[in-house]
């Protein structure tokens with residue numbers, strides 16, 4: 001009996017296309033925009049507009065800029081479990097946050113200083129033990145800020 005060809009004729013063109021996509025990196029995860037990574041890794045909980053779910057997921061709109069402006073808040077944004085344990089590398093998380101914080105606003109007084117990859121890598125490896133007590137502290141610091 002003759003053996004079947006390893007690749008049936010019908011599959012060969014499909015494999016060629018798949019190969020081309022891989023080679024050109026058209027769908028390579030590293031190339032995804034911050035917006036796409038947000039859609040894939042964050043918005044399931046945070047929703048497309050960052051509004052979250054009342055009582056479960058905080059509303060990030062008009063809040064991340066305030067967080068970034070108080071001591072410890074910039075770090076918190078990286079260390080919160082959703083960011084720190086995202087299945088994204090440090091370069092991707094950095095790009096994502098540098099897009100997300102200004103996108104959610106409000107403008108950080110004095111301007112938002114973009115995260116560096118080194119900073120994000122270092123911070124996300126220092127996990128927060130307790131999120132809520134720290135968040136309450138930051139909430140108080142934000143309230144004490146001149147508006």
Ligand code: HEC
Pocket residue numbers: 038041042043044045046056057058059060063064076077078080081082083086096100131135
């Ligand atoms: C499984 C649901 C879930 C996913 C996915 C998720 N988060 Fe979150 N996120 C939360 C919850 C819940 C909180 C509130 C703090 C906590 O309990 O961790 C939070 C808090 C935050 C905060 C702090 C907001 C504040 O006002 O305190 C930031 C920033 C954040 N997430 C960013 C992200 C980013 C960026 C991603 C994607 C890479 C992401 N999260 C993915 C559920 C999620």
